[in-house]
Amino acid sequence: MRTAHLLLPLAAALALAACAQQDAAPADATPPAASAPAQPATAAPADTAPAAEAITGVSGTYVLDPKHTDVIAQWSHFGFSNPIAHFGEVSGQIVYNAENVGASSVEVTLPLSGLNSHVGDFDDHLRSADFFDAAKFPNATFKSTVVESAGTNQLKVTGDLTIKDITKPVVLDVTINKFGEQPMAKRAAAGFDAVATIKRSDFGVGAYAPNVSDEVELRITTEAVVAEGAAPAAPAAQ
Template sequence: MRRLVLAAALALTVGSAFAAPVTYKLDPNHTVVLASWSHFGYSHPSLNFGQVDGTLVYDADNVGASSVQVTLPLAGLNSFVPDFDEHLRSADFFEADKYPNATFKSTKVEAAGKDKLKVTGNLTIKDQTKPVVLDVTLNKAADHPMAKRAAIGFDATAKIKRSDFGVGKFAPNVSDEVELRITTEAMVPKPEEAK
């Protein structure tokens, strides 16, 4: 009888451990935050926010307990055209000297079907904060074959108006609406990284 009680207690403990939320660190080398827009209707340029830093908490059994917090340093902004990068960092747009980072912090995570989530959060650019909803797909959650640690990957999309954040110059000829496409990998930090 004692063995049965111990086995049941152990099973509950192990089950609780696997059910607990897992904290991951975003991998900036495998994270792309891509913005695209219409330029006078002629082309659709793109811009990558690189050097991403952030933390993701994911609870597979209770997605409402999940969260994400991301910092996008404007020093990592890359339009693939160096002169345009400088223009985007100028006072015409992001004013990167004064506002060096954009941030996103989730306020709600909801299940939206198999491997689908809706993540609502606050996006802050130039000290202006607006709610944004990300449509998210869970790509994979498993031990990473190279890092030998738990890893997770997501894709996400959203649409925002750049004028909401004080970067609306040349709208509407250059479209006010910007499409965001995000892909990210994140891993459980090594013990020394978690301190």
């Protein structure tokens, strides 16, 4: 019994001492902050692509080469596929004025005899009265009304597209590919690509729209050479 009486005061004393130590700790003491996670290294910005080198235009009248000129039309067929048709046997000329691009011009004739979807029955249907009515309207034509510079090696060509004797304005976004001597023809040549979007119903060729898309994308590539015996002007000063 005496031992128990001695242990109780001792235990109380130890408890009081512990409380005193806690009270002595600074009121604003906080546990050490965890170290911030290392930040990943910031990747260096990728090198920007070099600016396109300007192509030196050469003034002259260039005749389209039908063997290296193609007009491709593409549309959606009920959303299942995006077939294409080619318009070949193209004829025409490009007058390019390197000193004053606005004085340039384009005239093109697309005979429907050159239409080729690679499916004979479909070609016959496209030439029928359901679509182009080629027996009555054998050609489509394009004649520029405005030619503008649209940046390095880019032009915007606005012109009148005529199909089935219906004429509507169309804008071509044109890329200048090259001016120089065509190595096989041994004559000065110029090359261009162009894209445009038209509504076929505007030209009386709207059968099955809108299930077969009314909008048709046109992609054009052409190579043109100066007429034999003609010489182009000197390149424009840069």
